[in-house]
Amino acid sequence: MGLAFKEADPGAFRDGTAALSASTPAPFAAPRLPPSPASLDGERRGPLRPTGMALSRQRLRRWTLRAVFRLADAAALATTAWIAATIAAQAGWAASAWAPMAPFMAGVAILIWALGAFDAYGLGAGEGLTRHLTRLCAACGLAALALGLILAAFGARSQVWPMALMFSLSLTLLFCLHLIWWRKVRAWRRGGRLTPNIVVVGATANAGVLIGKILERGEAAVLGIFDDRLGRAPGQVAGVPVLGDTNALIGHPLMPYVDKIVVTVPSRARSRVTALIDRLAVLPNEITLFVDHDSRADGATDFSRIVDAPLSTVGGAPSDEGPALVKRLQDLIVGGVALVLALPVMAAVALAIRLDSPGPILFRQRRLGFNDERFWVWKFRSMRTEAAACDIRRAERQVRPDDERITRVGRFIRRTSLDELPQLFNVLRGEMSLVGPRPHAVGMKTGDTPSAHLVARYAHRHRMKPGMTGWAAIHGSRGPVDTPQAVRRRVALDIEYIERSSLWLDLYIMAMTLPCVLGDNQAVR
Numbered sequence: 001m002g003l004a005f006k007e008a009d010p011g012a013f014r015d016g017t018a019a020l021s022a023s024t025p026a027p028f029a030a031p032r033l034p035p036s037p038a039s040l041d042g043e044r045r046g047p048l049r050p051t052g053m054a055l056s057r058q059r060l061r062r063w064t065l066r067a068v069f070r071l072a073d074a075a076a077l078a079t080t081a082w083i084a085a086t087i088a089a090q091a092g093w094a095a096s097a098w099a100p101m102a103p104f105m106a107g108v109a110i111l112i113w114a115l116g117a118f119d120a121y122g123l124g125a126g127e128g129l130t131r132h133l134t135r136l137c138a139a140c141g142l143a144a145l146a147l148g149l150i151l152a153a154f155g156a157r158s159q160v161w162p163m164a165l166m167f168s169l170s171l172t173l174l175f176c177l178h179l180i181w182w183r184k185v186r187a188w189r190r191g192g193r194l195t196p197n198i199v200v201v202g203a204t205a206n207a208g209v210l211i212g213k214i215l216e217r218g219e220a221a222v223l224g225i226f227d228d229r230l231g232r233a234p235g236q237v238a239g240v241p242v243l244g245d246t247n248a249l250i251g252h253p254l255m256p257y258v259d260k261i262v263v264t265v266p267s268r269a270r271s272r273v274t275a276l277i278d279r280l281a282v283l284p285n286e287i288t289l290f291v292d293h294d295s296r297a298d299g300a301t302d303f304s305r306i307v308d309a310p311l312s313t314v315g316g317a318p319s320d321e322g323p324a325l326v327k328r329l330q331d332l333i334v335g336g337v338a339l340v341l342a343l344p345v346m347a348a349v350a351l352a353i354r355l356d357s358p359g360p361i362l363f364r365q366r367r368l369g370f371n372d373e374r375f376w377v378w379k380f381r382s383m384r385t386e387a388a389a390c391d392i393r394r395a396e397r398q399v400r401p402d403d404e405r406i407t408r409v410g411r412f413i414r415r416t417s418l419d420e421l422p423q424l425f426n427v428l429r430g431e432m433s434l435v436g437p438r439p440h441a442v443g444m445k446t447g448d449t450p451s452a453h454l455v456a457r458y459a460h461r462h463r464m465k466p467g468m469t470g471w472a473a474i475h476g477s478r479g480p481v482d483t484p485q486a487v488r489r490r491v492a493l494d495i496e497y498i499e500r501s502s503l504w505l506d507l508y509i510m511a512m513t514l515p516c517v518l519g520d521n522q523a524v525r
Contacts, residue, residue: 052191056371060193066121076173077108084166114143125218140171196259200225203233203242206264211238256373264290284462335427346421356409359385367439370465375431378422382410417517423468435506436467437494461494469513471497
């Protein structure tokens with residue numbers, strides 16, 4: 001039995017959103033996915049525009065990669081130590097008063113320390129393969145010298161040959177692994193997944209200094225410059241093009257790919273800086289202030305604040321790699337198990353929909369995700385196909401009690417939230433999380449007013465991936481947000497969750513979701 005789908009099922013969403021008509025005014029036009037890298041080629045390119053473009057949520061974090069590489073090296077070294085110890089025992093080399101594995105464990109520990117001391121996990125953009133492997137050899141040489149001195153101090157000469165064997169095996173394996181690491185890092189940089197993307201606000205001398213330092217180090221990609229005083233701005237700064245004013249920045253197709261917005265307006269222009277930060281606060285992206293280059297003897301500190309750590313963040317959501325990694329692992333593990341357990345239920349729901357009414361089993365609609373990314377959200381169809389087709393023309397009709405468009409099976413799966421189960425695929429793809437703010441449609445309206453206009457901090461809910469369930473959902477904020485008060489309450493609950501987010505809070509929300517959903521007879525579903 002095939003699972004067909006259609007483009008949209010407007011009005012069929014528990015949060016009451018619908019697709020927009022062609023007459024909807026900009027910037028609330030029909031939703032669109034983030035442009036592909038090829039479709040962005042028409043933008044003017046500067047010297048720092050990457051060859052490949054990756055969405056912000058797809059960015060690989062250096063801290064995470066370093067941790068993964070360290071763990072892989074440690075596992076490899078432990079394996080070579082075990083092999084060397086086994087060979088030594090069979091050859092009779094390990095006859096010693098020491099515990100049989102003690103010198104090998106010491107050798108592994110010293111090797112791991114030496115690799116860190118020689119910055120073998122620096123992942124520098126300008127480091128060639130020869131230089132990287134030279135670091136590796138130096139680290140192994142230092143470790144061998146240190147361990148040799150320790151063995152000599154304890155008079156354990158019988159351990160020299162086993163240790164030499166272990167270091168030979170370790171060096172060979174590390175060479176192979178680090179060749180793989182180096183090639184992968186190089187490919188990720190070319191594809192735009194490892195280098196953070198930034199846009200600069202302010203075509204100023206500060207912008208020139210910042211771009212110059214980035215050109216020297218190659219540790220970031222500057223996609224373009226925007227200036228609130230476009231009439232006075234040059235066409236480019238240090239080769240990076242000026243793409244428009246701050247109005248052009250808001251809603252620009254580049255934004256889902258942007259990690260940081262860097263304001264380079266001189267800090268002495270306080271009123272202008274304040275106005276810019278207030279203006280940019282409607283964006284979910286992290287906003288960083290670049291300190292004036294002439295106020296410090298060395299601009300390296302300011303640069304590290306932009307590339308290495310969000311120490312000068314003045315708005316948006318600074319990246320926090322540890323919790324983000326934990327949340328992603330949680331989504332993959334719990335989401336994968338949930339999908340396996342839910343497959344029989346999903347098959348039964350699919351069969352019931354097929355037998356109940358003509359039309360596709362699944363539908364998809366474009367929604368707003370992390371950093372205003374547009375993505376397809378999946379659900380089981382719960383409305384009659386002909387009613388949905390009519391709603392595409394009307395475009396803004398929300399779900400109401402006893403809605404005649406909902407099928408018999410649709411009413412049941414909406415009441416039990418079974419229609420949401422296909423979103424587990426969105427979670428595993430990385431577009432959604434198990435817990436987070438519910439994704440809203442692009443240009444969602446409350447009455448005749450765009451919902452985003454009713455709450456100043458509306459975009460703040462896009463500083464985290466949208467979720468299948470969330471803090472708002474277990475507090476009764478489900479169904480259509482058809483009043484300004486309902487919009488404000490949902491956004492307030494979403495922001496409260498983002499500020500408090502943790503593993504334990506996520507587990508609590510997941511545990512409370514089922515009883516809250518099944519026990520709520522008030523929400524329109």
